[in-house]
Amino acid sequence: MKLEQMVRSVYPNLMPYTCALADLPIEEMKKALGKERVYKLSFNENPLGPSPKAIAAMQQSLAQLNLYPSSSGDAVQAKIAEKEGVHPENVILSNGADEMIILVAQTFLEPQDEAIIPQVCFVQYLASTHVMGAKPVFSRMKDDLSIDLEDVLQKITAKTKVVFLCNPNNPTGTVIPADEMKTFLQRVPENVLVVIDEAYHEFAEGDGYASSVELTKEFANVFVIRTFSKIYSLAAARIGYGIGQAELVDAVNHVRPPFNVNSIAQAGALASLDDAEHVASSRENNRRGKQLLHRTFDELGLSYLKSQANFVCVDTGLEGSEVFDRLAERGIIVRTLNGYGLTSHLRVSIGLPEEMEAFALAFKEIIQTSKTNA
Incomplete structure (x- = not known):
């Protein structure tokens, strides 16, 4: 079978959706990382769950x-x-x-x-x-x-x-x-x-x-x-x-x-x-999560965007993929932006307070250690 003679001419421009670590369901993330607890901050999901x-x-x-x-x-x-x-x-x-x-x-x-x-x-x-x-x-x-x-x-x-x-x-x-x-x-x-x-x-x-x-x-x-x-x-x-x-x-x-x-x-x-109560609770959780991220990035002297969504984009000042890997080692999954040419940036979704605190602690340690070793 000569597939190239059968498919439409647009075929070379298309790719099936492939799941890297950041794209997996959380249970599969746990298996991939061999961890009982994983914080998924890569998909802009509402951590409160449905109404x-x-x-x-x-x-x-x-x-x-x-x-x-x-x-x-x-x-x-x-x-x-x-x-x-x-x-x-x-x-x-x-x-x-x-x-x-x-x-x-x-x-x-x-x-x-x-x-x-x-x-x-x-x-x-x-x-x-x-x-x-x-x-x-x-x-x-x-x-x-x-x-x-x-x-x-x-x-x-x-x-x-x-x-x-x-x-x-x-x-x-x-x-x-x-x-x-x-x-x-x-x-x-x-x-x-x-x-x-x-x-x-x-x-x-x-x-x-x-x-x-x-x-x-x-x-x-x-x-x-x-x-x-x-x-x-x-x-x-x-x-x-x-x-x-x-x-x-x-x-x-x-x-x-x-x-x-x-x-x-x-x-x-x-x-x-x-x-309306569920929507209000979701907004409040989002507001508090962003405030924590803003404080964390300010303390580290990092540049970030004041997001009007349920995530924050931050310039780590390092290789984004390296920071991603070091966070993943701690069971925290975020999103790299390499596909956009933003190789030092990460996108961090807003999770529950426990998840945001865990991210802030791990992220500070990674960035400060990198600066010390530079």
């Missing part, structure tokens, strides 16, 4: 696993629409935010098209662009690693079909202020779709941030993506959603598979939206 209301609703839904779920998730659509001040026809559900990004690419991108992607941003935008055979065009970051909207505008050509933005941005945690976002959208051609990924929206507070959902009412070419994976702790259930004008949503619905969101995920999402 008790969500767990109860999902358990109740198990009795009807023999039945197909609502194809479009009408009840969840309606609840999201009510919460966000839009209409149900402005909302579309997906199998996590990742699938929504893929659906957008399948709906709008063709091989002759270009998609603009910030250079340090969520990798799914690049993967989905490649899947469609379109050309990724990278926009530069500012010196502070925030997204450079002016450079994005300069990169737009007659071939540009989609612009992907992540706000707050992963892996930097920086935000695009609301006034800058609106000015930017006013200058983007109407035939260019601007996709704004707000996976970390619920954690953002400050720096002029505001959701772009309101802007979908003003700009027909704006599509916002959200997820239940982060603050709502439903990462394993796989449910996300998009918000845009009805015509945009209908276009994406043309390629969306029926029953793409299972009934358990829909039940959990509905209940999660009703649990």
Whole structure:
């Protein structure tokens, strides 16, 4: 069999998702490291777990696993629409935010098209662009690693079909202020779709941030993506959603598979939206965790980004991979950013207080020992 003659021409640009140590489920991390206790601070997961209301609703839904779920998730659509001040026809559900990004690419991108992607941003935008055979065009970051909207505008050509933005941005945690976002959208051609990924929206507070959902009412070419994976702790259930004008949503619905969101995920999402206490607790845990990281990095004299998400990006001043390995020896797993060319940086997810204290203690020891031996 000559596989190269059978697969699509985009095949060389694609890679299956491979799990390095930082990508493994925590039980597999324990086996790989030979440790009883491991702190996983690499996946931006909510350490508090799902809302008790969500767990109860999902358990109740198990009795009807023999039945197909609502194809479009009408009840969840309606609840999201009510919460966000839009209409149900402005909302579309997906199998996590990742699938929504893929659906957008399948709906709008063709091989002759270009998609603009910030250079340090969520990798799914690049993967989905490649899947469609379109050309990724990278926009530069500012010196502070925030997204450079002016450079994005300069990169737009007659071939540009989609612009992907992540706000707050992963892996930097920086935000695009609301006034800058609106000015930017006013200058983007109407035939260019601007996709704004707000996976970390619920954690953002400050720096002029505001959701772009309101802007979908003003700009027909704006599509916002959200997820239940982060603050709502439903990462394993796989449910996300998009918000845009009805015509945009209908276009994406043309390629969306029926029953793409299972009934358990829909039940959990509905209940999660009703649990404001769980959201507030998650925000407070996140706030305290970031404060501890900020203090730790300040004490060490290290440069870091004031994140508006549930992680912090820090410049260790050393080889990031080396610091990663030394933390892993202590059962603490974070994320290197070598793939972005940030070879001295780490991204640290916010965990429980015990996990953050353990990281701070180990990290201080590693950095101080390195400075002493230098």
